[in-house]
Amino acid sequence: MRQTKYIMSGGLAFSEEKDMEKLRRFSLKGWHVSDFKFMGYTLEKGEGSDYIYNVDYHSLKSDDEEEYFDLFSSSGWSHVSSEADIHLFRAHPGTKPIYTDRDTTVEKYENSRSSMKSMAIPFVLITVLVWFGAMISSGILKSLLIVVAAILSVIAIPTAWTVIAIYNNKWKVEGRKGLVMLVKIIPFILLLIAIIILFFVDGTGITVNILTAMMIGAVAFPTAIWVIMSLYHKVGGKRE
Template structure:
């Protein structure tokens, strides 16, 4: 039976570099990345390895996935795992970084920001609609309908606030990279 371990993520929008560094540190201790997990990563026991990890945010259609992965493999990066449009690669230290200049880094983060923008906008609109319904149309605090709408409202707030913060972090990350070179689009 394979030994497995879970490592919590600090949130890729907030600490991508820190997560990748922690994964590298774990690999040097014999715990290599196996896959994404809910709010983190699954690691598997292996021989200690000196690896660096890097992320790419890219929507890739199924019929293009082999070509996409070949590009990274030819540059020395091994595909480790993917979830939705987020892909993690590993390589030996000294391998040329996946993103080596500001313009490609901005493109990388814009891929993530684009998806987050629409998810966040949808969640904000849905939460606003439920708020209006809850405060305007639902009579009687003791009614089942009122209680159901209230539970839905709390659930939506619990999703909308982190989504909004994640989107804001994504926009900030793009701004921070652009600030290093204001001539970039």
């Protein structure tokens, strides 16, 4: 009987290197990746082997797939699985890295950013418009728009954070320290503004109160997830 198990991902935009290191540790124990999805990896039990893992972000047409995967195979990287424009590869230690310099690493994040932006921008724009509509409307329409805006925000906010994280990764590689620092500061500025509006500004109305509460959650929740996943990686690393 085939043995499988599922492990969580820290989110490739947020902890790609940690994920790849974790997959290597599992392979040493005989647990190898067979598939991956948005929030985790499916592992299959086999013989222990030392594999290194890496991901590439590339939008492929069906006609280009064979040539694309053959290119990696000729360099020693075996294709494991793909999810949308994200492709997971593995190789033996000592294989030439997929990204060998700053320019190719920047290109990697450019590809990742392009695929995410096409999804993030429409969601964010629609969400903003619906929230604006909720603020200027009244009655049943207002209530309906608030519900729709809240649902859209559940998708738009994590997507926006992911795009920001990808930009942050790209700027780190490029050595743009000012922008990297700005990305770290912005969430806390937004959190402070939201708290001030929610608790100290009178007469803002239910729509603004809900929106500011969601802004607080949008900062607090990813921060909590980051803390939890950091602990998960540390504890998991010790157990493995």
